[in-house]
Amino acid sequence: MSGVVVAVGLLGCGGAEMDLDQVDAVDRMGQEIVGGVEARPNSHPWIVSIQSYGSHFCGGSLVRVGAREESDIVLTAAHCVYDGLSSATVAAGAHDLSRPASGQTTVRVVRSVYHPSYDPDTTLNDIAILKLEKPIKFNQPVAGSCGDSLGMRPNLSTQLASGFTTTPVCLPAANESVSDGTMMTAAGWGLTREGGYDTSNILMQVGVPKINTAEVANMYRSQGIHIDPYAMLGAGYRQGGKDSCQGDSGGPLVAPGANGRYVLQGITSFGIGCARAGLPGIYTRVSNYIPWINQQIRLYSSSL
Numbered sequence: 001m002s003g004v005v006v007a008v009g010l011l012g013c014g015g016a017e018m019d020l021d022q023v024d025a026v027d028r029m030g031q032e033i034v035g036g037v038e039a040r041p042n043s044h045p046w047i048v049s050i051q052s053y054g055s056h057f058c059g060g061s062l063v064r065v066g067a068r069e070e071s072d073i074v075l076t077a078a079h080c081v082y083d084g085l086s087s088a089t090v091a092a093g094a095h096d097l098s099r100p101a102s103g104q105t106t107v108r109v110v111r112s113v114y115h116p117s118y119d120p121d122t123t124l125n126d127i128a129i130l131k132l133e134k135p136i137k138f139n140q141p142v143a144g145s146c147g148d149s150l151g152m153r154p155n156l157s158t159q160l161a162s163g164f165t166t167t168p169v170c171l172p173a174a175n176e177s178v179s180d181g182t183m184m185t186a187a188g189w190g191l192t193r194e195g196g197y198d199t200s201n202i203l204m205q206v207g208v209p210k211i212n213t214a215e216v217a218n219m220y221r222s223q224g225i226h227i228d229p230y231a232m233l234g235a236g237y238r239q240g241g242k243d244s245c246q247g248d249s250g251g252p253l254v255a256p257g258a259n260g261r262y263v264l265q266g267i268t269s270f271g272i273g274c275a276r277a278g279l280p281g282i283y284t285r286v287s288n289y290i291p292w293i294n295q296q297i298r299l300y301s302s303s304l
């Protein structure tokens with residue numbers, strides 16, 4: 001991460017007023033996802049916790065690599081892997097990291113590739129792929145699909161016997177854009193202390209609307225940070241209160257597509273503090289990288 005982004009990141013997640021209008025909001029101010037709620041089981045079946053020596057440090061998303069109901073490719077943020085990985089694993093099908101459920105699998109990461117134009121000083125092109133040692137099997141109900149979130153469709157979640165599902169997230173079409181105001185969901189475990197390595201055990205999620213990119217660029221310009229309209233998108237509330245935060249990086253920002261399936265529109269990238277008024281979270285705009293992602297899948301997946 002750049003000096004500027006790290007410096008501001010260290011200001012942490014607290015400060016902003018929390019929106020406690022949601023009855024089930026879990027009060028974890030100053031910790032992971034800010035102003036969010038505990039994720040419903042099976043809401044984010046593509047999310048993985050990326051861990052080093054068993055400690056969570058970033059999120060990621062499983063993507064479909066071909067027709068098989070398995071994947072060995074995870075999308076994450078470049079800044080999560082830029083300094084190299086040691087004893088990295090990903091946990092899929094996880095919810096409470098302290099109490100692994102029956103469906104949870106942990107697989108070693110054998111390779112990480114960040115975007116060749118990733119710039120740690122500006123956080124431009126903050127995207128990377130991880131190649132897993134062996135593919136993670138999907139156990140979604142509909143073969144060949146993606147983005148099927150049973151947890152976000154509660155009437156369907158009863159069809160599940162037990163444990164957690166693993167499903168790939170859908171990718172957006174190349175250069176697809178998200179309309180301003182579209183409600184999206186960010187999810188993650190996050191760090192519980194600034195600069196520390198304590199993880200939130202429970203997967204949290206928060207709903208954040210997309211904010212007009214010119215407006216986001218204006219907000220960040222005053223902080224000396226350039227928002228690239230093709231490479232980044234901003235989501236959050238002008239008044240603050242709800243946001244992703246440190247340790248949610250690399251994790252998914254999804255929006256439902258036309259068919260109700262969830263599409264990975266963003267990858268949690270950076271912010272200034274968390275949930276502050278006038279400083280929405282910044283996400284890598286996934287639709288800008290579709291050819292690159294497909295190329296990495298062809299190069300590195302063994303599950304094609």
Ligand code: ARG
Nearest residue numbers: 244246247248249270271281
């Ligand atoms: N860079 C942070 C990380 O590594 C993500 C911060 C997201 N910040 C925000 N305010 N949305 O986890």
